[in-house]
Amino acid sequence: MKRLAVVAMALVCGVTAVLADTDPIAERRALMKHDGAAAKTLFGMMKGSAPFDLATVKESLATLNEGATKSAALFPDNSKTGGGTAALPAIWENKADFEARFAKFIKDVQAAQAGVTDEATFKQFAPAIFKNCGGCHELYKAKSG
């Protein structure tokens, strides 16, 4: 009986894990949350409210690159609603523009990854990255109070 319970529990855990893995809404929301934390770190350094640290910058840029690259593929047609998503239907009505914006964002992040070597180069590359955020959030994300 005990054994059965363990097997059942393992099955439940496994199934939940699989479900979580294939839920694009939950997945992209989690990625965006990481992106937000990374963006916040970078933004603070750009503004001078946090001290510049090259290792942290590299790490944050890597987070943004991974997040954006993965997220771009996480807007399939069956993920328009539910799961607390703030994604607007406009995404699927303008899919080409939406994907082009992701591509541009990734390009700007990767340019920074290649080009940032110190504080001066960071301040040179960072603004271009941040310019991307508002564009998508204006057109493709609902207000969330």
Added chain:
Amino acid sequence: MKRIGLILAVLVVALAAAAWALSAPKPRYTADEWQALGLTGDAAAGRLVFFAGGCESCHKSPGQDDPLRLGGGLELKTPFGSFYPPNLSSDPADGIGAWRPVDLANALLSGVSRDGQHLYPAFPFTSYQRMAPKDVADLAAFLRTLPAIKGRAPKNALPFPLSIRRAVGLWKLLYFDNSGLPPDPEQSAQWNRGRYLVDGPGHCGECHTPRNFLGAMDESRALAGAQMPDGHGKSGNLRGGDFLNWTNADIVEALTSGFTPAGDVLGSGMTAVVRNLAELPQSDRQAIAVYLKSLPPLGPPAPAKP
């Protein structure tokens, strides 16, 4: 029996006549009254009024990025139907190039068009009525300097009886607060400036204040967050929730760059608001922060930080 019919008929006619009289558009100024104010518009100052008022958010020609091309025509979806903000460019035929400053004043301050008709409150004259006449004169001077754009916006798509503009007159009787915004002498100049920007030209309440079923703002819950008119999402509560944890500097930053303390970026309609407010002097965004932070908290408390 015949007599009752006659009385009823007279009553109906009398009521209709009363409704017609009561719903008449009432412009704030006659041409002479406006003239008597002796205002000269300053286009450079008007540019700041233009961005404080967020005119371009709705009147900019869609599908391009220049905020000064005001061809109009962007669809504004609301529970009442679709509105298409008109051409505000200096084109004399399709835009408002032929308007006198007093015409702009009556549109902004009393919701009455140049040809004496009611404007729908999708155009936020409900907030703009608090604007100072000098700001209106400056804005008129600035709008004159903008390029003329040809073409008119599509007609509003509204169901009967909302399609009758005169109905707006009855709505105004119920809900139009036509009292301007006298400064509060108890408060600092900075606070008064902040309140003016928020409640007047900035028209923050148009999205952040909940509305009743007739679309009138519920002033008892002013700025406490509301369902967005297009049905997508909610506007933030500026008197509660996580916003209470924002510092003045956080508010100024969010209104300058769009970045919030959480590392998010203000999206949806706020992107244009930020784009516009970023054009104002820093002191104006600081004044907005001071005013917003002075509002009595309303709504559920902020969740505890993990």
